[in-house]
Amino acid sequence: MAESFVRKEMLEAQAPPASQAGAIAWVRENLFSGPLNTILTLLGIVVIYWLISTSLPWWLNGVWNASSLSECRSIVAASAGEGATGACWAMLRERWHQFIFGFYPPESYWRPILAFVLLFVALAPVLFTSVPRKALWFTAIYPALCFWLLWGGPIWTPIVAMMGFVILGLAVVYLSSYLGAPGSAAAGVVAAVLWWLFLQGPVAGFLASNLPFGLASVNSDRFGGFLLAITIGVTAIGCSLPIGIILALGRQSNMVIVKALSVAFIEFIRGVPLITLLFTASLLLQYFLPPNTNFDIILRVIILVTFFAAAYLAEVIRGGLAALPRGQYEAADALGLDYWQAQRLIILPQALKISIPGIVSSFIGLFKDTTLVAFVGLMDPLKGVTQIVRADMNWKGIYWEPYIFVGAIFFIICFGMSRYSMYLERKLKTDHR
């Protein structure tokens, strides 16, 4: 009887064969796994080589110190030989402030910069739960503070305007026991509107004349570049989210008029291109308003951009609402929650979580769409400022440099938003798929 062999000790683990691991295997598996893929890989290499070989000298020969495009060209020709190409970044050295601030008075550049820094302070408690909740108070006053920093004027204007919201809040708190939540909210809105329409002007004027304290005021026509894009983008993003949520809920509502109005608004705004709305803001509104009405063009544009974004957001959020199982609504009813409690505690947190990617991509789209304001004569960074820079005899004929600069900044901002949305999705992920 043959003795059977039984191994007593474990074999040492061996390195896999060279063809199955490491770089070679990766290349074989991913780049040269078959005739078609091999051909595609080689073609790809040729394209990349061509791109780099044609554009690399242009990047390497970049000139930072010159006062005109022709001077750039002669510097490039002197250093890299006749016929060489080179980027002329000197244009940015001379004009970067117009790409960032437009015509904002240079001695006041600290104001938009401070407003921009404070924007992150105000956003922090909204974006990250680890920040103390008390910081939300700063977020609440930030819009007025930002307005005052950017446009200047007496400090009383924003303070008195914010008083309207205080009145609204007080009415809700103190009247809700008599009138109920909707009644007190309506009373508060009426009181606030009365305040804004009739009392705000005189009170602000009185305070400003007795306690003159403020910043030099800056007109809207001085705004341009990224200052304009970010002002329009951030305001529209901030305002469109709540409006979008209300529209989405309105569209789901059982009340006929609310539903009809929401559907009509959403479908009308979504059915019209943004550029049409911008022309409406800039041209048509002027005809219908009384002559010499000074209705700020930036404000008009912000309002219509907000409407546009809100209509899209409403549909994105409706998608989130529709994705919730019926049982969630029934569970909320079974707990005895009223409509607003159910929405606030059960429905919206889940629906919004589902909609995050859609909401953020709407925001990114909205931010990039702010460049369209160039068509109504505002100085957006991409077309407006680029055009005035090119109209300068010194820089006429410059082509790629402004686009690359503006494009890079847009990329950074949009990429940042996209990364944040991915962080938020991971953090809120509660299912175990």
Place this chain on the structure above:
Amino acid sequence: MKKSVFLGTVAGATMLAGAAMAGTLDDVKARGELICGSNTGLTGFGTPDASGNWVGFDVDLCRAIAAAVLGDGSKVKFVPTTGETRFTALQSGEVDVLVRNSTWTFSRDTELALDFVAVNYYDGQGFMVKKDLGVSSAKELDGATVCIQTGTTTELNLADFFKQNNISYTPVTVADDSEAQRQYLAGACDAYTTDASGLAASRATMPDADNHIILPEIISKEPLGPVVRHGDSNWGDVVRWTYYALLIAEEKGITKANVEEMAGSSTDEEVKRLLGVSGDMGPKIGLDNAAFKNAIAAVGNYGEIFAANIGEGTTINLARGLNALWTQGGLQYAPPFR
């Protein structure tokens, strides 16, 4: 039907707006600032410089009007307008006057209810080609590819010109001047066509300007000038005569530098009336007697404005050509100042 109701409403609103704004001159005086519709950036004619100050040939006319009305050439707010928004901005009262290289045409003058009060630059459409193409006349461009900006009158002029001469071309459409220049230099088209002043500016900034020529044919008339609203003739007169004052100043040799001296010493009766030394020409249209003197002191005479912004010696290097005074064979002619 619906469309006509809508247009009627717009027209009605325009008329209301027009009626309520009959006194543009008073509005400007009350505001203490002239609002001038300008280009969003056109080399030599109107563009902000690195510190945000507007400079250019059209811009100087705005400053002259401000100096005439308000006594200070710096009291102007420039509102950049695009090709689409410019006329509405004027009609709706957003701007007081439009000085934005706009071509005077029949339909703009009548249908749009605007008044072109003068022509401050006579332009025309031309062609630029590379020298080694061996072409010396636009009529030899048979079969050429031509870079052309879309949606402009130049596109229509081009089609007409080639049709009339029984030759063919392939259009390469581009969005704006910088793209056209790029396509042309990259060899995507044999010829680039736009207003001759624009061609000259483009050519001046090319790396190899000597290898490009502007052909002699001018295939269209492009009279560019300041525009005001219909129905406010007094304001139209103010703008028109401020412009003519600059022309007369050149004719009479009054410059920015010697305007005070001329006012004191000149014995020419027309000069004395123009500078407000005698007569009451200014008050007749609601201005100071020194209005035109202020305008000349602020920006100089027509020739000086031309030389400083677009004339020979600047990088753009445009010859006076049609824009020379009538005494020197050009078309710039001011009626007598009396």
